[in-house]
Amino acid sequence: MTSTTEQTGRSGINVARLLMSFGPLMFLAVLIIIFTVLKPSFIDPINLFNILRQISITGLIALGMTFVILTAGIDLSVGSLLAFCGMVAAVVAKGGAANTLSLSTSGTQGYGWFAALLAAVIVGALAGGMQGFAITRLKVPPFVVTLGGLTVFRGLTLTISNGGPISGFDASMRWFGTGLIGPVPVPAIIFAVAAILCHIVLRYTRYGRAVYAVGGNAEAARLSGLRVDRILISVYVIVGFFAGLAAFVLSARLNSSEAVAGIGYELTVISAVVIGGTSLFGGIGSVGGTVVGAALIGVLQNGLQFNNVSSYTQSIVIGLILILAVAFDRWLKSRVRR
Amino acid sequence: MAEAAASSPPLLVVEGVTKHFSGVTALSDVSLEVWPGEILGLLGENGAGKSTLLKILSGVMPPSSGRIVFDGADYAPSSPQDAKRHGIVTIYQELSLIPTLAVAENIFIGRAPLGPLGLVSWRKMEDASRAIIARVGLAIDPSTPVSSLSVAEQQLVEIARALSLKSRLIIMDEPTSALTETEVQKLMSIMDRLRQDGVAIMFVTHRLEEASAICDRMTVLRDGRLAGHLDRDGQPIKIPKIIEKMVGRAASELYARPTQRDVAGAVRLSVRGLRTVRDPLAPHAIVLEGVDLDLKAGEILGVAGLVGSGRTELARAIFGADRIAAGTIALDGQPIAPASPADAIKLGIGLVPEDRKHQAIFAALGILNNFSIASLGRYSNGAGFMAERREREALAGYRKALSIRMASPEQAIEGLSGGNQQKVILARWLARDPKVLIVDEPTRGVDVGAKAEVHQILVQLAARGIAIMMISSELPEVLAVSDRIVTMRRGRITGEMPGVEATEEKLMELMALDRKQEATQ
Numbered sequence: 127m128t129s130t131t132e133q134t135g136r137s138g139i140n141v142a143r144l145l146m147s148f149g150p151l152m153f154l155a156v157l158i159i160i161f162t163v164l165k166p167s168f169i170d171p172i173n174l175f176n177i178l179r180q181i182s183i184t185g186l187i188a189l190g191m192t193f194v195i196l197t198a199g200i201d202l203s204v205g206s207l208l209a210f211c212g213m214v215a216a217v218v219a220k221g222g223a224a225n226t227l228s229l230s231t232s233g234t235q236g237y238g239w240f241a242a243l244l245a246a247v248i249v250g251a252l253a254g255g256m257q258g259f260a261i262t263r264l265k266v267p268p269f270v271v272t273l274g275g276l277t278v279f280r281g282l283t284l285t286i287s288n289g290g291p292i293s294g295f296d297a298s299m300r301w302f303g304t305g306l307i308g309p310v311p312v313p314a315i316i317f318a319v320a321a322i323l324c325h326i327v328l329r330y331t332r333y334g335r336a337v338y339a340v341g342g343n344a345e346a347a348r349l350s351g352l353r354v355d356r357i358l359i360s361v362y363v364i365v366g367f368f369a370g371l372a373a374f375v376l377s378a379r380l381n382s383s384e385a386v387a388g389i390g391y392e393l394t395v396i397s398a399v400v401i402g403g404t405s406l407f408g409g410i411g412s413v414g415g416t417v418v419g420a421a422l423i424g425v426l427q428n429g430l431q432f433n434n435v436s437s438y439t440q441s442i443v444i445g446l447i448l449i450l451a452v453a454f455d456r457w458l459k460s461r462v463r464r
Numbered sequence: 465m466a467e468a469a470a471s472s473p474p475l476l477v478v479e480g481v482t483k484h485f486s487g488v489t490a491l492s493d494v495s496l497e498v499w500p501g502e503i504l505g506l507l508g509e510n511g512a513g514k515s516t517l518l519k520i521l522s523g524v525m526p527p528s529s530g531r532i533v534f535d536g537a538d539y540a541p542s543s544p545q546d547a548k549r550h551g552i553v554t555i556y557q558e559l560s561l562i563p564t565l566a567v568a569e570n571i572f573i574g575r576a577p578l579g580p581l582g583l584v585s586w587r588k589m590e591d592a593s594r595a596i597i598a599r600v601g602l603a604i605d606p607s608t609p610v611s612s613l614s615v616a617e618q619q620l621v622e623i624a625r626a627l628s629l630k631s632r633l634i635i636m637d638e639p640t641s642a643l644t645e646t647e648v649q650k651l652m653s654i655m656d657r658l659r660q661d662g663v664a665i666m667f668v669t670h671r672l673e674e675a676s677a678i679c680d681r682m683t684v685l686r687d688g689r690l691a692g693h694l695d696r697d698g699q700p701i702k703i704p705k706i707i708e709k710m711v712g713r714a715a716s717e718l719y720a721r722p723t724q725r726d727v728a729g730a731v732r733l734s735v736r737g738l739r740t741v742r743d744p745l746a747p748h749a750i751v752l753e754g755v756d757l758d759l760k761a762g763e764i765l766g767v768a769g770l771v772g773s774g775r776t777e778l779a780r781a782i783f784g785a786d787r788i789a790a791g792t793i794a795l796d797g798q799p800i801a802p803a804s805p806a807d808a809i810k811l812g813i814g815l816v817p818e819d820r821k822h823q824a825i826f827a828a829l830g831i832l833n834n835f836s837i838a839s840l841g842r843y844s845n846g847a848g849f850m851a852e853r854r855e856r857e858a859l860a861g862y863r864k865a866l867s868i869r870m871a872s873p874e875q876a877i878e879g880l881s882g883g884n885q886q887k888v889i890l891a892r893w894l895a896r897d898p899k900v901l902i903v904d905e906p907t908r909g910v911d912v913g914a915k916a917e918v919h920q921i922l923v924q925l926a927a928r929g930i931a932i933m934m935i936s937s938e939l940p941e942v943l944a945v946s947d948r949i950v951t952m953r954r955g956r957i958t959g960e961m962p963g964v965e966a967t968e969e970k971l972m973e974l975m976a977l978d979r980k981q982e983a984t985q
Contacts, residue, residue: 331848332840339837342826349785349823350838350892351809409828 132224132409149455154425161429168432171309178314179379184391185317185417186372187323187462188398190365192416195399196328197341197361198408199261199268204369205254205391207253209384210279211373213245216292219299224292239299239378241450247370254366258359268362276392283385293382303379313375320368325413331376341408396445398423399440401451422451471537475664476521476552476633481530483516490516491527496683498633498705501666503655503736505679505701509622509911513688514668518637521666522554523547535632553626554635557642559618563611568593571625571810596624598823616647620654627663634658635666640674644771652678665781670909672707676700676766684709687740699718711913731797731930733782733813733900738791740781751777752955755791755832759900759931764922766933766946768853768971772957775935776818779902782933783815784808796900809838813892816886816902824879824889832873835859840896862891866921883914885908890921901925904935919945939968951975 128328133404142413187204221236236242253275260271300315305312333421339347351402376384402419404411426447474497483491483754491513496505504681508514520527523541532539534550541547547554561570568578568589579585592605600620600650610618619639626634636655640648655665655678669675675682681693682701691709693961694701742749759765769775780786782793784802793800795811802808805815815898817823826834836843836855843855857875866887869878877885886906893901922945926932936942942949946963951974959974 233802271650330850332844332850333848335833335837335840336851338825338829338833342828343822345822346817346824346826347817347837349783349805351806351815352837353804405828 129147137304148417150451153454154418154422157366157422157425157429158181161432162426164429165432167269168429173310173432174316175309177421177424177428178317179311180353180428181420182311182313182317183372183376183379183397184394184423185420186320186368186375187365187391187395188402188416188420189317189320189413190237190361190368191399191415192324192402192411193328193337193361193364195341195396195404196337196402196408197358198344198406198413200361200396200406201257201275201360201362201365202392203253203257203272203279204271204365204395205388205445206276206279206283207250207369207399208373208376208388208391208454209252209283209369209386210385211246211250212377212387213287213292213385214249215242215370215374216295216376217286218242218245219295219377220292239296241379242295242299243302243371243374246374247367250366250368250370250373251363252280253370254364255359256363257366258362261362262355262358280313289385291382291384295378295381299378300381301378303375303377303381313379315432316371316375320371321417323411328403328413338409341410343409347457355446394423397448401448405456419451422447472500474498475535476539477529477531477533478517478521481517481520481527482686483520483525483534484714490688491520492688493530494685496686496690496693498664498666500664501659501662502630502680503659503667505682505711506666506668506673506685507670507675507682507686507706507710508691509913512685512691512710514685516635516688517685518554518635518668520621521547521552521635523552530916540864546843548629548631551632552629552635553629553631553633554637555619555622555626557638561610561613561618561621564609566607566609567597567604567613567621570608571596571606572626573625582756592628593624595626597621601650601656601657611856614647615642616644616651619643621656623654627802629659631663633664633666635668636683637668638670639667640669640671642771648674652783654869669776669958672703676703676706676935682706697948703820706913725837729763729929729931731758732758732761732795733757733779733933734794734797735782736792736794738781738793740777740786741789742786750955751780755955755957757950757957759933761899761931762926762929762944764934765934766942767933768935768937768942768949769935769950769952769975772954773952773975775883776904777955778952779815779817779904779935780932782808782900783813783902785815793905800815810898811894812899814838814896814898814901816901816903817890817907818891818908820885820889820909822883823883825875827878829877830874831870831880831888832856832859833879835891836895837860837917838892842895858895859891862894864885866891867917881911881914882909883911883917886910886914886918887921890918894925898930900931900933902933904936905937907936907938907941915941939971942966942971943968 134460144205162273167173191204192202219236219239219242257271257275260266261268302312307315328337336352336357339350339352342353376387398404398419399411399416399420402411402415402417403420404415426444427440430443470707476498478494478496480495481491482489482493503827506514506517519525521932522648523544523546528542534552540548541550548602560900562573570790571593576584579588584693589733591605597604597606597620600623602617602620604613604617604623610621612794613621625636639651643651646946655667658665662701667675667679677700680696683704684691684694686709694705736756738752739750740752742751755778767775767778770977777786781788784804784807800811802811826837832855842848843858856873861869863870868887870884870977877888880888906922907918922932932943934945943963943966948960948962949966949971950957951959951971953975961970
């Protein structure tokens, strides 16, 4: 054991390490090449921006999920929380909870997009904080707490919306979902800025160091003086915040908050994080990986659609790719270990 | 080794075995023999090649070259299962039992005896298990789940399983590292019984006293090569001889006793009437009781006690890791009540914990992050951003001062030897300039050579005025380093003496007083 690990410390490691950190990226590049060969218009900027817009919603949540999974946690409630925050945003934006199927914005007497955004992210962060509290203080495993959250938030959403959608926002709010800055969709810009911020936090701050440490070895972290419970609660606050932000962008894009929004998003989000190389056991992973993971799923979905593959078949392919991507990652790592 | 055994052919012959890993030679031209009915000690520092040899013998990987003969035939196992089929079973430090299953199920895992309908016959399985576990001196019901057994008992179950597989060679990798003194004695007597039954045992250990007590012969490895064979010759193999073979220099340099001082420093840490309980809901399960202790600035206080004596719990209580039920702790005369390690650390207390792998090391992180984790505040600016340059400079300083042998600050800490890992953990605390440093088993899993270095570091730190409390179950270490020694037994302090007056016998007596009573419990 000692002798083998010692020797990997010296020679040959750099190539393998490099491959390891770029494994998902290589996978992504191969996919793009394949789709371009199949249909050259795939690589058109219009389509690429389209993909960016598509991945920005789950991508935003995946950024938060990266923090959670780095601490060896999980959050299954994000899809429901997204619907709940979206509904809160709609109520604030519209000034009431009356269902409407009309997308007309006349008669809106709400509090404006800023209040809606603020309400969504605050509610998301609070909901995350409550789940974090249950995980750390009540000592219920994250899987169970957030599984409970998954149904609770969906139920809350249906309750306040009475099951229906709330639609029709004013143009200033819709801009966050449908607007463009130059050729770039606004959601993609929000996602990019958020990703850069998250990367900086994880890579360059003491908080980021603490997150990795808590995920790597919680007991050692506690004995090194880190306030482990606070850090754990904070990551659920972060993922809740991002669920709220994603909810706002999604509602703005659809010009409607749906009670059934976000069903199954937790799986796409977790897939993106895991494909990006973040270990479900905690302590290993990066924001860059998550962005690549989210892009990989987006490219796959879009590329398959582009080639008229049915959405049924799409799910099969995406599921298999998830397994393959992780298997590939494992294989690379085992090569490094040898 | 009995006369008859000597005339019979050896059970295992390893001839010129070499193993390369991508350019590095982990094992070079090693040869050894094991006869039936003998205990061969395999010794060597970490990285000497013991693990590699074990992996080859147990079928985990093949040698690059060389020849192995087992029971007269060429032996080249394709997998650990294959090795077992041949009759070689390896029992690792990390036991391979399934904790939720019963003892009998573990013994017969994958080959449960079947009844008439082709279903598992529990009766047959338990009867057979009963007979086998009796051979290893275990008196437990075979339907007991393994999780409710002590580590020592679990080890015996592993040995029982090996016996049930009709193993002729049992390789034991550090079997005693997690056992108490009494349990070690028991294991030794069982090893002796197996030897009389004609089973060959390869005993891999760091514990020289035990190796000396039980081994018929020893094979010592150094830097992947054969350093030599030692023979019992009617009396136990002398420890200094073993050390000399292991490190390649005379043993007198190791465990060299530094000049112990009667430290006249001010009392730094003062503990009075300390009591802790295992669980607040069960106030009678007392872990520590009436512990009084003074620790002076600049002294090394050795705390000697067996596993379970409360020595580690004392450290954890002072460090705020375990709750205190009664008693007071004062630092520099001021009463303190740390409710968490974070509190204790802020007050200037550091702890190098007993179980490095689970309590100190962040295996997924590099050396730099492992080093600075307890002092992120010192190496970051007001906005919370890491000041990586300062951090790296600090690590570079400790790398030099403590002579940490490492490739780069990014290197995975797991790639370091035990001694160098421990130095990184020491540096982690030194970066905080602690007033009090508690070190629990500071040289566990550390090579013989690096042990002396760690001791030297502790002595230097004390000379700088840090109050050091060193917990250890290795008496030579306690004697070598401590200015003053207290002994613990069953949660209480049982004695105190200056280091110069202490001897192993005196300490052992205080640590294990009325041992008979303890054994019958």
